[in-house]
Amino acid sequence: MNCEVxxxxxxxVEHFEIREVLRCILHTILFHRALxxxxxxxxxxxxxxxxxxxCGDVEVERKIDEKIDQFIxxxxxxxxxxxxxCLSFYEVKNKQATWFTNKVxxxxxxxxxxxxxxxxxPKTPSGKSHHSKLVxxxxxxxxxxxxxxxxxxxxxVLFQIIKFVNEKxxxxxxxxxxxxxxxxxxxxxxxxxxQDGYVQEDAPDTSSIDAQLIIxxxxxxxxxxxxxxxxxxxxxxxxxxxxxxxxxxxxxxxVETEG
Amino acid sequence: MASYQEASHSEPAKMEQIITExxxxxxxxxxxxxxxxxxxxxxxxxxxxxxxxxSSSSSSSSSxxxxxxxxxxxxxxxxxxxxxxxxWRQSNLEPMIIDVILVQRPVNNDQIISSSKxxxxxxxxxxxRVYYSSxxxxxxxxxxxxxxxxxxxxxxxxxxxxxxxxxKRSTCYSHILFNKxxxxxxxxxxxxxxxxxxxxxxxxxxxxxxRRYNLGxxxxxxxxxxxxxxxxxxxxxxxxxxxxxxxxxxxSVLYHSSVLDVSSExxxxxxxxxxxxxxGSPLAEPLRxxxxxxxxxxxPASAPFGRRHSWGYDLYRAxxxxxxxxxxxTYSESYASVSKQRxxxxxxxxxxxxxxxxxxxxxxxxxxxxxxxxxxxxxSPSASPPIYIPGSHVSNVLLRSESAPVSIPxxxxxxxxxxxxxxxxxxxxxxxxxxxxxxKTDARSGLYxxxxxxxKLLSFEKDEVGRMxxxxxxxxxxxxxxxxxxxxxxxxQDDYDDSEFSGPFVVxxxxxxxxxxxxxxxxxxxxPSGSREKGSLFPVRKSQHAAVGTLVQMLKKAPSLHQDIxxxxxxxxxxxxxxxxxxxxxxxxxxxxxxEQQSTSVNFASSGLVSPKTTAxxxxxxxxxxxxxxxxxxxxxxxxx
Numbered sequence: 001m002n003c004e005v006x007x008x009x010x011x012x013v014e015h016f017e018i019r020e021v022l023r024c025i026l027h028t029i030l031f032h033r034a035l036x037x038x039x040x041x042x043x044x045x046x047x048x049x050x051x052x053x054x055c056g057d058v059e060v061e062r063k064i065d066e067k068i069d070q071f072i073x074x075x076x077x078x079x080x081x082x083x084x085x086c087l088s089f090y091e092v093k094n095k096q097a098t099w100f101t102n103k104v105x106x107x108x109x110x111x112x113x114x115x116x117x118x119x120x121x122p123k124t125p126s127g128k129s130h131h132s133k134l135v136x137x138x139x140x141x142x143x144x145x146x147x148x149x150x151x152x153x154x155x156x157v158l159f160q161i162i163k164f165v166n167e168k169x170x171x172x173x174x175x176x177x178x179x180x181x182x183x184x185x186x187x188x189x190x191x192x193x194x195q196d197g198y199v200q201e202d203a204p205d206t207s208s209i210d211a212q213l214i215i216x217x218x219x220x221x222x223x224x225x226x227x228x229x230x231x232x233x234x235x236x237x238x239x240x241x242x243x244x245x246x247x248x249x250x251x252x253x254x255v256e257t258e259g
Numbered sequence: 260m261a262s263y264q265e266a267s268h269s270e271p272a273k274m275e276q277i278i279t280e281x282x283x284x285x286x287x288x289x290x291x292x293x294x295x296x297x298x299x300x301x302x303x304x305x306x307x308x309x310x311x312x313x314s315s316s317s318s319s320s321s322s323x324x325x326x327x328x329x330x331x332x333x334x335x336x337x338x339x340x341x342x343x344x345x346x347w348r349q350s351n352l353e354p355m356i357i358d359v360i361l362v363q364r365p366v367n368n369d370q371i372i373s374s375s376k377x378x379x380x381x382x383x384x385x386x387x388r389v390y391y392s393s394x395x396x397x398x399x400x401x402x403x404x405x406x407x408x409x410x411x412x413x414x415x416x417x418x419x420x421x422x423x424x425x426x427k428r429s430t431c432y433s434h435i436l437f438n439k440x441x442x443x444x445x446x447x448x449x450x451x452x453x454x455x456x457x458x459x460x461x462x463x464x465x466x467x468x469x470r471r472y473n474l475g476x477x478x479x480x481x482x483x484x485x486x487x488x489x490x491x492x493x494x495x496x497x498x499x500x501x502x503x504x505x506x507x508x509x510x511s512v513l514y515h516s517s518v519l520d521v522s523s524e525x526x527x528x529x530x531x532x533x534x535x536x537x538x539g540s541p542l543a544e545p546l547r548x549x550x551x552x553x554x555x556x557x558x559p560a561s562a563p564f565g566r567r568h569s570w571g572y573d574l575y576r577a578x579x580x581x582x583x584x585x586x587x588x589t590y591s592e593s594y595a596s597v598s599k600q601r602x603x604x605x606x607x608x609x610x611x612x613x614x615x616x617x618x619x620x621x622x623x624x625x626x627x628x629x630x631x632x633x634x635x636x637x638x639s640p641s642a643s644p645p646i647y648i649p650g651s652h653v654s655n656v657l658l659r660s661e662s663a664p665v666s667i668p669x670x671x672x673x674x675x676x677x678x679x680x681x682x683x684x685x686x687x688x689x690x691x692x693x694x695x696x697x698x699k700t701d702a703r704s705g706l707y708x709x710x711x712x713x714x715k716l717l718s719f720e721k722d723e724v725g726r727m728x729x730x731x732x733x734x735x736x737x738x739x740x741x742x743x744x745x746x747x748x749x750x751x752q753d754d755y756d757d758s759e760f761s762g763p764f765v766v767x768x769x770x771x772x773x774x775x776x777x778x779x780x781x782x783x784x785x786x787p788s789g790s791r792e793k794g795s796l797f798p799v800r801k802s803q804h805a806a807v808g809t810l811v812q813m814l815k816k817a818p819s820l821h822q823d824i825x826x827x828x829x830x831x832x833x834x835x836x837x838x839x840x841x842x843x844x845x846x847x848x849x850x851x852x853x854x855e856q857q858s859t860s861v862n863f864a865s866s867g868l869v870s871p872k873t874t875a876x877x878x879x880x881x882x883x884x885x886x887x888x889x890x891x892x893x894x895x896x897x898x899x900x
Contacts, residue, residue, distance in 0.1 A: 032445045035438070037331040040448060051452040051461075158453055159496075162446045166499035175331075175438050 003108045004171050006164045008157050010082075010115040013150065018075065018118060020045050021154060022068045022085065024052045026187070028158055029087055029112050030064075031055045032165045035172075036181025048151040052158065057180060067187040074189055075118050086188045087112040091173055106184075109171055112161075273433040274504060277440065278415055280329045281508050282355050284444055285413045286478065287340040288332075292451045293359045293409070294339045295463035295474055330437070330444040343478040354414030358477040359456055361518060363404045365471075405475075409456050409514045410482070410493075417506035432504050439501045440508070446498060447510065455518045485513070492517070 013021050024045060031040065034055035041054040054061065067085070075083055090106040175181065327333050451457060456474070463470055485493065490513065497511040 028449060031449065032442065035331060035441050035445075037328055037333060039333045042452065049458060051457065053449050053452065155453060158449070162450055162453075165442055166446050169439050169442055169499070169501075172438070172442070174434075175441065 002171050003111060004164075004168050005111045005113070006161075007113045008115060008160055009153065010117055011150065011153055011157065012117045012119055012146075014119050015072075015075070017047055017150065018072055018116065019068050020047050021116070021150075022071065022114065023064060024050060024154065025114050025157060025161070026064045026067075026085075026087060027054045027061075028052050028161050030060055030182065030185070032161065033089060033110075033185065034060070034180070034182040035175040036177075037179040047147070048154060050151065050155060050158070055180075055182065057182065060182065063187070067189070071189050079118070079120060083116050083118060084190045085114040085116070086190065087114070087185060088188065089183045089185045092184060106186075109173065270433055274436065277433060277436055278503065278508065281415075281440055282413055283340070283344040284329050284332070284440075285411075285447060285510060286344055286355065286357060287334055287337050288444065288447050289357050289359075289411050289451055290339045290343075290476060291334055291337040292457055293460055293474055293476055294337065295460060330441045332441075332444050332448060339476065352415060352417065353480040354412055356479050356482050357409075357411040357413075358407045358479070358482065359409035359411075360475040360477060361406045361408045361456075361459065361472055362475055363406070363472045365403075406515075407485075408459075408518045409454065409512060410485070411512045412510070414509050415503075415506055416500075416509060436501065436503055443498055443501055443508075443510065450496065450498075450512070454512070454514050455516055456514065459518060 008025065011021060023043075027043070031038075031053045034057065038055045038057075041056040042051050043054055044051050071083065071085060088108050089110040090108045093105050093107050173183065327336070459472070459474055462468075463472075463474060484490075493513045493515055495511060495513050498509075500507040500509045
């Protein structure tokens with residue numbers, strides 16, 4: 001089964017807008033993946049004239065708020081970085097311990113990447129000068145224009161979600177006839193953009209299918225020729241932010257150098 | 260396999276029903292968010308009962324899925340959708356075109372638009388019906404402007420090639436189709452709320468203003484296509500078609516993105532008199548009178564303390580004089596009784612009055628919170644705007660008024676925006692019952708701690724002292740106990756700064772928890788003070804420091820104890836025969852020797868009435884105290900045994 005990945009458009013938000021924007025996006029995605037019987041709940045954003053829909057599950061709401069809190073903490077600790085939230089849906093398979101892993105295997109079949117660019121405080125020097133200028137500009141008009149633009153961008157992101165859900169239906173697993181059923185999912189937070197292809201220092205310890213395969217290959221290789229470099233690459237590959245192609249190239253080079 | 264054959268034979272029927280329900284559900288989702296109504300509750304109840312169609316009921320009965328739960332999306336009833344869908348049950352091959360029409364009435368037309376039932380239908384053709392609110396008909400077709408702001412098209416495109424029935428593949432196909440349509444309906448549900456017309460729908464549903472426009476809809480199979488110019492102004496959104504065994508289901512929408520200009524047009528606001536309906540008749544006026552004075556007397560120097568409340572003045576030496584010393588006759592009476600404590604009475608009396616009615620207090624006094632210092636308190640000098648307080652939020656209002664001294668996060672979540680802080684106003688003897696109701700109400704709303712200050716203030720009022728004595732006597736029989744309580748009360752003063760407020764004023768955690776979980780349920784006014792007898796006189800939470808300071812000062816300025824004792828003695832004598840009952844009620848009481856306590860209490864009371872004027876008398880009193888002490892010690896040992 002393919003893992004469909006959707007990179008949502010980047011949004012430039014201010015710190016106080018993070019919660020509303022993330023709630024809106026995450027709930028919209030989950031509403032389209034809570035495919036059991038639901039009683040939808042309409043929620044009006046306070047900062048924008050947008051109404052989004054929740055699936056009505058209290059546990060989902062709690063989990064989302066918890067992750068948003070973590071995200072905000074992360075943003076406060078690392079204010080100069082782009083921030084990304086990954087909402088992944090997976091299937092649980094192979095619960096038994098195997099030769100390679102003792103963990104429960106998660107097969108991801110869909111991943112959503114929410115990219116937020118949190119605008120810096122005007123006093124804080126920032127590399128994103130154009131953003132800081134926008135913030136520093138006096139008057140309410142600049143802030144109002146930015147807010148209007150953000151609302152339009154957020155609406156575009158929501159339509160992007162809807163389009164993606166409509167266009168790609170075949171990869172969705174079968175839906176059990178359970179009230180309130182929601183596909184298993186996880187929300188992870190990262191500071192780096194996946195498109196950069198760099199190693200994520202604090203990326204979640206999850207891996208895509210490709211990365212898992214490479215890890216398996218590396219572990220097999222370790223049995224043959226254990227070396228620190230290979231182990232390092234294996235560790236990096238556990239992070240799903242690295243493109244598989246990069247991993248493969250590194251793997252080949254390491255194997256070649258080590259002989 | 261019989262079951263498989265049965266399934267295979269019913270598979271085409273299932274497919275057909277799924278396709279039919281696709282139209283029904285799509286129509287339902289669209290009209291539910293485009294048909295204005297007065298209230299969802301009334302709308303659904305009335306319309307569902309009045310316009311059920313036989314065909315729809317029969318089709319729903321034959322459906323293998325409840326009507327509202329098709330595609331795992333449970334929606335509220337939409338009679339407009341029910342009325343229209345019957346037409347499409349005859350044949351699924353014709354497209355369903357839903358036009359959402361914006362009807363604008365001229366500016367000079369002052370007729371009130373009431374978002375009402377959409378039952379006024381005009382049949383254009385066999386399958387075409389136009390639904391408008393009844394008000395539109397009153398406008399007359401000449402004066403109103405109609406504009407199609409959305410056009411939804413649902414259609415089933417069949418393939419020429421047929422599909423074999425009874426095949427194993429088709430058995431699963433209905434399930435796949437159903438799952439895909441679930442996704443489609445989810446998307447449709449989210450999309451209708453993102454389009455511009457949804458805002459118009461929400462504006463019409465809100466009864467705050469009279470709008471010069473309304474939304475209607477038309478469901479038909481054939482419509483005139485838009486001209487190129489018209490279509491150029493519109494945007495299209497096409498949902499990905501869902502393939503079926505012999506065709507595909509398509510859904511798309513053409514919509515105007517500029518309809519929001521209509522909602523921004525000037526509209527007639529509803530008269531403020533609507534708000535005044537909620538104003539409690541007798542209650543509002545005295546409060547208004549009281550509140551008007553502080554505003555006039557407020558001086559810029561006292562801005563940080565904002566509202567001029569007399570209790571605050573006493574404590575914080577505000578430069579301004581006491582505000583409105585006698586907003587009401589009752590207030591003046593109690594005011595005279597305790598000279599120093601009158602300033603604290605206002606907040607206590609206010610709740611009762613508020614609880615009796617639902618006032619729309621129109622006062623611009625700053626927040627009560629400003630006046631009460633606490634380590635964690637941040638004064639908010641902004642005045643509270645005159646805001647209507649619905650009856651259901653009276654208790655919240657009460658709590659807010661009482662919560663002035665405390666900066667408690669919970670209070671900020673209690674919907675404070677509608678709090679008129681001027682409500683802590685005139686105290687009065689009726690406030691006894693008020694206070695109990697306030698306490699109960701406060702506790703229930705989770706703002707129990709916020710009323711601690713008011714409770715403390717009130718407790719030292721003359722009437723309150725007697726009341727407390729009555730409470731104490733009921734909860735703790737002996738005067739020695741009451742004495743010890745009072746003495747312990749004084750001794751607590753030193754502990755307030757460092758430790759949590761404990762003693763007879765502590766609210767049980769259980770009570771707090773239980774009451775806090777019912778923020779929406781507010782007690783009725785005049786609730787008896789039973790809850791107070793459990794020792795829940797002073798809710799203790801975060802206002803410790805403020806409470807401590809207040810208590811200390813009040814105790815220092817409290818009237819002499821002999822007055823309390825005299826009342827206590829009277830009460831004791833009156834409740835002499837009720838001792839066993841009281842002891843049973845309060846589990847904390849030492850019920851082993853109630854009679855002994857009673858006798859000693861009487862002696863104590865009697866001795867307390869007359870202060871010893873001689874050394875002998877003093878020694879006798881001392882002996883009595885020793886006896887009391889010994890008896891208490893014995894009682895303390897007896898439960899352990």
